[in-house]
Amino acid sequence: MQPKTHDTKHHDAHAPDHHELGFWQKYVFSTDHKVIGVQYGVTALIFMFFGFLLMMAMRWQIAYPGQPMPLVGGLLESILGDVASGGVMSSDLYNAFGAMHGTVMVFLAIVPLAFGAFGNLIIPLQIGAPDMAFPRLNMVSYQSYVVGGVIMMVSFFIPGGAAQAGWTSYSPLATLIPTDGQTYWLIGMIFLITSSLLGSVNVLATIIQLRAPGMNWMRLPFFVWAQFVTAFLLLLAFPPLEAAGVMQLMDKVFHTSFFLPTGLAVGGEFADISGGGSPLLWQHLFWFLGHPEVYVLILPALGIVCEILANNTRKPIWGYKSLVYSALLIGFLSFIVWAHHMYLTGMGSKISTFFQTTTMIISIPSVIILTCYFITLWGGSIRFNTPMLFALAFLPMFGIGGLTGLPLGFNFSDLHLHDSYYVIAHFHYVVAPGTIFALFAGIYYWFPKMTGRMMSEGLGKIHFWLSLLFMNLIFQPMFMQGMAGMSRRMADGGANYSQAVVGEGATLTDTIMHLNTTISWAAWGLALAQIPFIWNFFWSIRSGKKIESDNPWNATTLEWQTPTPPPHGNFVGPIEVHRGPYEYSVPGRSTDFTPQNEK
Amino acid sequence: MEIPYTAKIRPDTGLYNAKLGIWLFLASEIMLFGALFSSYILLRVGAEPGTWPQGLLNVPLGTFNTLVLICSSVTVVLGWAALKMNQFNKYRIYQGITILCALIFMVVKSFEYHDKFVHYFVRLNDGTEMNGHIEGNPMFMTLAKLKQQNKAEFVFHPDAPKADHKEEGNAGVAHATMTIQTADVRKLESWGPWHNTFLAIYFTLTALHALHVIGGALVIFMIWGPLAGMWKTDPERYTNRVEVSGLFWHFVDLVWIFLFPVLYLL
Amino acid sequence: MSDAHDAQAVKAAVRKYLIIFGALIVGTIVTVLVSFVHFGEEGSNTINILVALAIASVKAFLVAGYFMHLISERKMIYGILLATVFFFAGLMYLTVWSMEPVNLVHIKADVP
Numbered sequence: 023m024q025p026k027t028h029d030t031k032h033h034d035a036h037a038p039d040h041h042e043l044g045f046w047q048k049y050v051f052s053t054d055h056k057v058i059g060v061q062y063g064v065t066a067l068i069f070m071f072f073g074f075l076l077m078m079a080m081r082w083q084i085a086y087p088g089q090p091m092p093l094v095g096g097l098l099e100s101i102l103g104d105v106a107s108g109g110v111m112s113s114d115l116y117n118a119f120g121a122m123h124g125t126v127m128v129f130l131a132i133v134p135l136a137f138g139a140f141g142n143l144i145i146p147l148q149i150g151a152p153d154m155a156f157p158r159l160n161m162v163s164y165q166s167y168v169v170g171g172v173i174m175m176v177s178f179f180i181p182g183g184a185a186q187a188g189w190t191s192y193s194p195l196a197t198l199i200p201t202d203g204q205t206y207w208l209i210g211m212i213f214l215i216t217s218s219l220l221g222s223v224n225v226l227a228t229i230i231q232l233r234a235p236g237m238n239w240m241r242l243p244f245f246v247w248a249q250f251v252t253a254f255l256l257l258l259a260f261p262p263l264e265a266a267g268v269m270q271l272m273d274k275v276f277h278t279s280f281f282l283p284t285g286l287a288v289g290g291e292f293a294d295i296s297g298g299g300s301p302l303l304w305q306h307l308f309w310f311l312g313h314p315e316v317y318v319l320i321l322p323a324l325g326i327v328c329e330i331l332a333n334n335t336r337k338p339i340w341g342y343k344s345l346v347y348s349a350l351l352i353g354f355l356s357f358i359v360w361a362h363h364m365y366l367t368g369m370g371s372k373i374s375t376f377f378q379t380t381t382m383i384i385s386i387p388s389v390i391i392l393t394c395y396f397i398t399l400w401g402g403s404i405r406f407n408t409p410m411l412f413a414l415a416f417l418p419m420f421g422i423g424g425l426t427g428l429p430l431g432f433n434f435s436d437l438h439l440h441d442s443y444y445v446i447a448h449f450h451y452v453v454a455p456g457t458i459f460a461l462f463a464g465i466y467y468w469f470p471k472m473t474g475r476m477m478s479e480g481l482g483k484i485h486f487w488l489s490l491l492f493m494n495l496i497f498q499p500m501f502m503q504g505m506a507g508m509s510r511r512m513a514d515g516g517a518n519y520s521q522a523v524v525g526e527g528a529t530l531t532d533t534i535m536h537l538n539t540t541i542s543w544a545a546w547g548l549a550l551a552q553i554p555f556i557w558n559f560f561w562s563i564r565s566g567k568k569i570e571s572d573n574p575w576n577a578t579t580l581e582w583q584t585p586t587p588p589p590h591g592n593f594v595g596p597i598e599v600h601r602g603p604y605e606y607s608v609p610g611r612s613t614d615f616t617p618q619n620e621k
Numbered sequence: 622m623e624i625p626y627t628a629k630i631r632p633d634t635g636l637y638n639a640k641l642g643i644w645l646f647l648a649s650e651i652m653l654f655g656a657l658f659s660s661y662i663l664l665r666v667g668a669e670p671g672t673w674p675q676g677l678l679n680v681p682l683g684t685f686n687t688l689v690l691i692c693s694s695v696t697v698v699l700g701w702a703a704l705k706m707n708q709f710n711k712y713r714i715y716q717g718i719t720i721l722c723a724l725i726f727m728v729v730k731s732f733e734y735h736d737k738f739v740h741y742f743v744r745l746n747d748g749t750e751m752n753g754h755i756e757g758n759p760m761f762m763t764l765a766k767l768k769q770q771n772k773a774e775f776v777f778h779p780d781a782p783k784a785d786h787k788e789e790g791n792a793g794v795a796h797a798t799m800t801i802q803t804a805d806v807r808k809l810e811s812w813g814p815w816h817n818t819f820l821a822i823y824f825t826l827t828a829l830h831a832l833h834v835i836g837g838a839l840v841i842f843m844i845w846g847p848l849a850g851m852w853k854t855d856p857e858r859y860t861n862r863v864e865v866s867g868l869f870w871h872f873v874d875l876v877w878i879f880l881f882p883v884l885y886l887l
Numbered sequence: 888m889s890d891a892h893d894a895q896a897v898k899a900a901v902r903k904y905l906i907i908f909g910a911l912i913v914g915t916i917v918t919v920l921v922s923f924v925h926f927g928e929e930g931s932n933t934i935n936i937l938v939a940l941a942i943a944s945v946k947a948f949l950v951a952g953y954f955m956h957l958i959s960e961r962k963m964i965y966g967i968l969l970a971t972v973f974f975f976a977g978l979m980y981l982t983v984w985s986m987e988p989v990n991l992v993h994i995k996a997d998v999p
Contacts, residue, residue: 636964705897887922
């Protein structure tokens with residue numbers, strides 16, 4: 023079957039129940055999975071940009087501590103007041119920005135983009151469903167996400183500013199900071215968690231119930247499998263954090279002592295609390311979500327990369343089944359590794375060994391997946407278009423992120439590296455040049471499906487090469503800083519600390535300190551590198567090169583077998599699946615790709 | 622456009638969408654309440670030996686509420702069975718009882734809460750500690766509020782000692798009504814969640830459970846009343862809705878079956 | 888729900904529901920009565936806790952198994968619930984285990 027362009031209008035004429043919806047129903051209160059997907063995507067991209075802005079401001083303070091910020095210093099002072107007096111970032115503001123950078127990036131940007139946006143847009147199309155299983159729930163899920171985001175944003179402007187206890191919000195610190203930022207954070211989180219729960223129920227029900235005839239489990243594209251496991255992680259890992267959030271909210275608002283121990287002293291005096299709580303309980307419940315969350319961040323990225331690799335190597339993915347089982351194993355194991363974030367809490371050596379062992383085991387399926395991807399490249403006739411470049415760069419970047427995690431997984435080496443810049447570099451390698459690159463790849467790859475136009479290849483390549491360069495310039499030096507002993511969360515980038523220990527042999531050398539400046543300039547360079555992308559994104563919606571068929575990449579999966587953009591209800595006629603997801607270059611075929619619905 | 626399997630059962634999974642959806646949701650609920658139960662166990666095990674308060678709650682009221690919820694669970698399933706047998710009026714009666722039970726539960730619960738909010742712990746400057754009631758039964762009274770209201774003294778009714786629950790009794794203190802000078806008071810607080818860890822977890826768990834009762838009852842009411850027209854247009858889907866809301870309701874009952882002994886009896 | 892589509896099967900089920908209703912009420916009353924009896928050694932209420940939780944589990948089994956039709960439910964649901972129970976058990980067990988050596992430091996303080 024040759025790809026052909028379907029006529030959308032023609033389809034509408036055949037759907038008698040279809041009527042024109044008003045603006046609000048069509049774009050704001052829509053129940054169409056594609057519109058909701060785009061809503062998620064655009065909102066999440068805005069939040070991602072915002073989270074990046076917070077970090078850029080912090081990088082100024084790290085590189086040039088105590089100096090007024092150029093360009094935005096005055097602006098921050100006029101908006102936020104005393105915390106930025108004279109355009110200088112105060113420690114309080116630094117803490118707030120740091121906490122909110124993490125929160126925004128994880129809960130408001132990457133998860134919604136990877137799971138909310140790509141999940142919503144692509145899953146129903148790839149499994150041959152007309153929509154998600156519960157369209158109205160889907161809408162509520164998005165709205166709940168927006169409400170959560172708005173609450174988080176509002177918290178910047180309340181007296182005392184946003185939450186300051188880091189994105190991990192460890193108690194008692196989070197409870198004892200007298201301002202209300204943490205309360206807003208907790209209420210915002212409850213909305214975000216609700217959103218994720220509804221989203222994950224929807225995704226799971228959709229994948230289980232709405233697969234087209236013939237789309238059995240082993241014919242699902244790996245992207246769908248990745249989202250399936252992700253949804254399970256969200257479904258079962260988020261509620262304990264919700265419970266913990268409720269308890270911290272009780273601590274904060276009703277002065278209970280869930281996480282406050284007996285005899286807690288603040289400022290030299292006993293706090294007026296009933297006591298009897300356990301600070302470690304918060305850490306356990308937080309990391310019970312926190313670690314699966316890492317896989318929530320990475321699995322959709324692995325899924326996206328898989329689709330793009332298969333498509334652009336023109337080869338079947340190598341080891342499809344081992345990919346699927348690896349993803350399932352990752353999902354399963356990710357629930358029993360969480361305390362490797364807590365080696366320093368003084369847990370016993372037996373339990374510490376247990377978590378160390380599970381942590382080492384979970385790296386095996388991740389390596390299997392990466393290996394399958396590398397082997398897929400072998401002997402392929404690779405097309406180096408922009409999505410493929412991002413997907414290819416993802417492999418070594420994620421590799422670096424993963425391998426540098428091993429020393430953190432061993433409790434003895436973690437004792438030295440814990441809470442240092444090494445940790446920051448490690449997880450950013452996984453998430454920033456890892457997941458975010460995969461998300462960029464996904465945007466470049468599926469853009470034509472949603473708009474009918476290609477994004478510019480030239481601008482895309484500029485965006486790619488500059489991003490790759492600056493990402494590594496930012497995070498590579500952080501490994502050195504971390505190993506040299508620089509702690510994270512220091513508002514002056516370690517300036518005071520390095521002076522305090524001079525002469526005792528443990529000093530942070532000038533070289534290490536100078537890296538702060540290098541990193542900061544690289545971060546601002548990374549911001550410039552995003553300009554081609556932003557321009558490309560908006561310009562291409564109206565003026566990009568029009569695609570000639572519904573299947574511009576000559577792909578096999580079902581989302582390319584619909585009209586462009588897919589109409590309400592997605593498929594023109596009943597669709598039936600006859601083969602696996604990656605039948606590229608099948609011998610004896612006239613084309614080098616065989617769509618799943620072709621007999 | 623029609624989403625498949627909203628009413629019909631998908632052959633290979635044997636489920637319709639909403640049923641799978643509600644079970645997935647319940648799975649997450651198990652984790653939510655499970656995490657709170659775990660916290661309860663942890664805090665209780667971690668408490669200093671002998672300090673975990675017992676017998677603070679009203680067992681007869683708790684038992685009554687347990688029976689009310691069990692009763693509502695039965696009427697839910699009988700209501701669904703009535704629909705299956707095409708007896709819409711019978712369903713209306715059964716689900717009506719369910720909603721009534723939910724109301725009774727909430728009313729009893731609010732009385733229990735109120736009892737705690739007017740119950741006070743007092744520590745005087747000389748170190749005397751007492752539990753009891755303040756004359757006039759004000760809620761949420763604190764030392765700061767007393768001072769704000771310029772009350773130099775208040776009348777206090779200490780609790781009678783309980784033989785089997787020494788922990789919160791008033792051993793060695795006179796049990797006659799007394800007048801306490803505000804100036805003598807070091808600490809005054811009602812038995813709200815702030816009073817001790819047990820009350821904290823009690824209020825958190827029961828309030829979260831109560832929210833589930835309210836939510837479940839609202840959904841059952843909506844299906845029972847305003848949305849009942851669907852029984853005429855699409856009876857199969859309507860029955861499914863009743864079943865799914867019922868599954869949620871049973872879960873709420875299930876949580877209470879564990880909450881009751883854990884909080885009231887142990 | 889099993890194959891109780893026809894009214895006959897549902898009628899039979901109703902009888903079952905009423906029996907279980909009775910069992911649940913009896914269970915509740917027994918739990919309360921048992922709580923007034925002290926089992927085991929003086930100063931330890933381990934057995935009391937076990938008894939109460941055992942009765943609660945039986946009641947939970949009755950509600951989940953029959954009212955929620957779990958005993959005749961599909962494999963998919965079993966799979967989901969098994970995974971949930973496993974992770975819940977992991978959360979509880981591992982957390983308690985890892986807090987064991989630490990325990991809480993009890994400071995007898997003169998709290999104001």
